[in-house]
Amino acid sequence: MNLYECFVCGTPQEAETCDRCRSRIRGDLSALPELYRGLEGCRQRAQSGSGDGRSSKRLYAPVPGDERVLNLLGPASRQPVTDARDQTGEMPFLALLESWCQAVSEERALDHVKTNATAMTAMLTAHLPWICDQPWVVDFAEEIRELVHTVQRITMTQPRKELLRGVTCPSCEGLTLVRHFPGDWAAECALCPSVRLDERDYRLLVQSQAQSLTA
Secondary structure, three states: OOOEEOOOOOOEEOOOOOHHHHHHHHHHHHHHHHHHHHHHOOOOOOOOOOOOOOOOOOOOOOOOOOHHHHHHHOOOOOOOOOOHHHOOOOOOHHHHHHHHHHHHHHHHOOOOOOOOHHHHHHHHHHOHHHHOOOOOHHHHHHHHHHHHHHHHHHHOOOOEEEEOOOOOOOOOOOOOEEEEEOOOOOEEEOOOOOOEEOHHHHHHHHHHHHHHHHO
């Protein structure tokens, strides 16, 4: 049996990229189409003011929309950026996905896909097993994760995490069970990636642990 260090997290295991990192990358990719639609709905700059009904004077024309959103939704430069002052903000959403789709297409002799979030995300997800075997998967994972976090901050859709107190993980027996909002599971262990409980299993776990304390 061959052991490798995961390209992304460095954990020793039998594949170039561990199952936990593969699952995280797949989850980030699956979130992108919905995040892009949410981003399109945030073009307008949020209104703010002093609250006293008076308007503040401006010495310059306001940007017609949220600058961060316009930058992410806009096109990328067709020419290499040679002056740091010419590049501000994050790399545009679709341009980032397109650059990775082009890399996969060129290396695998594939046809290019349409430049929209759904098509490009589907293409990258379909080739994820191959991507996870490439040394550059760490850059891919970091850029996709940063894109997800950036859009979540702008659209205010960051998932919330609640520690489930008093209930121990059935695997590691630690007080490490959490619930994510939004999320698909009633409880997950922060340390054991295999422990994910639906509502029924979590309720049964709580009941069994309560009974053991009273026995």
